[in-house]
Amino acid sequence: MSEPVRRRDPGPRKAVPVERLDQPLAKRRTLVSQARMDPEVFGAFAERFARFMGTARFLVWMTIFVLVWIGWNALAPDRFTFDPYAFIFLTLMLSLQASYAAPLILLAQNRQDDRDKVQMGQDRARDERNLADTEFLTREVAALRLALREVATRDFVRSELRSLLEEMDDRAAERHLRSPEGTDRGQADGTAPDDARRPPREADEG
Template sequence: MSEPLRRRDPGPRRAVPSERLDQPLARRRTLVPQTRMDPEVFGEFAERFARFMGTARFLVWMTVFVLVWIGWNVLAPDRLTFDPYAFIFLTLMLSLQASYAAPLILLAQNRQDDRDKVQMGQDRARDERNLADTEFLTREVAALRLALREVATRDFVRSELRSLLDEMDEREEERERRRREGSAEDPAAGGDAGAPDRPDEA
């Protein structure tokens, strides 16, 4: 009979470190030391470089450099030339410049996009504040208009005073007229009362 198969003892298990979110990861050691560079400083350099490449001065200096390079290697004696026709070294330099210029320009564009986003957020917040202020002022003006409907205005007070003065003048004229009529009737009444009574004729 065959012997039953025995399971091998795997031995003590190694503790597998579990990744926990509440603990920072241990810093890994690398053969090449990591260089720390301030992204703000490098971004400003990229923006200055991209801004300079987009100017007419850069185009003029680049054109002068290429013409001098080609003219020297074509017209100078053979013993003084360093990049003969085909200008392989010049082509290599221009390719190297383009390979560095493209990432720098992209970095400058990304920084400009970030600034545009921040500016748009600030403009949106400013517009919201202006809209809220405008709505508040509109409500205040509407409330003032409703309140002014119940308050006497200057023109209304003037018209009321003018009508009151006219009414007082009319009453004064009426009193004066009545006084004159009364003074005119008093002498006539006094003359009739002072005349002697005549005897009745038989």
Template sequence: MRGDERGESTGRLDQPQEKRASVLPRFSMDSENFGVASEKFARFMGTATFLIWMTLFVAIWLAWNTFMPESAQFDPRALNYTLLTLILSLQASYAAPLILLAQNRQDDRDRVGLEQDRARDERNLADTEFLTREVASLRLAMRETATRDFVRSELRSLLEEMEERGMLASPEDDEEEAGGRAERSKNERKPRRKDGA
């Protein structure tokens, strides 16, 4: 029963609501443009230029309303500079929210920057871990490859084993075989003569 009552009071979600007449006129302002303007204002308020102009403004205001005749004073000293106090209070009441808005926008930018830095750091960490694994696998593969000393020792042991079994030819046989090969190659290179020559 309660769900039905709530549904009737808020209206159905699948049907558009009727537009209500508002007492105050609605105006929309681009929040981005307003934020940019507030940041510019907050930055200007933090400069020496602003402080100098504000000091000059207050000094001229106080001097005018102190030393001028009472008929020319628009904020007399007798009333403790009420108008100046009101102006400075209004400035402070508008400056504080604008500065806070600028700080919030800066916080949002910092948050986005930190998220991007975190993502970049995670990618760098993943790349580093991948490269570490690759280097480790290369080291393992290099351990399995034969070194020059190992190959030499294996060849020596094979040579000794072949000498023991008598499978190696003596040095004289090697020279005769080399001489026979050289003579055969000379004969192959000579052109054959024709019978009629």
């Protein structure tokens, strides 16, 4: 009989890393390090470049450069020219300038749009605060007006005091005339009290 074949023990199996969807992938190492640039610095440079291209100084210097280039290559001897007629090299330079200027101008416009959005948000918040303050002040003024209607004003107090003083003077005069001294003094002066000066009633006449 043949002996049973013994299988070799392969040993512990290596764990195969399983990619999980709930975890971000690890950064892969590259042979060439990627250039890092601050977006704020590059954006500020783009804005300065776009602002300079929109000035009259840029147009003047660009016109002088093109005229000197064309004049030198058109009027100078052939051995001194470097871009003969058709000016292909000048056209290439202007095309490169336009191809780089367009993205820089767009980047500057995007930054300006972002600033405008932030400014609009701040203006909207400021307008809402001003509206809330105005409504609060309006309610306070209305409450003060309602409260002032129930409070006695200075003219009202003066009129009430004046009427009270007149009423007190009338009562004092009546008391003085009704007193015996007032009656005697009235007779001596040729005046009569109020009861004597009153006209007789029609019932008494009848």
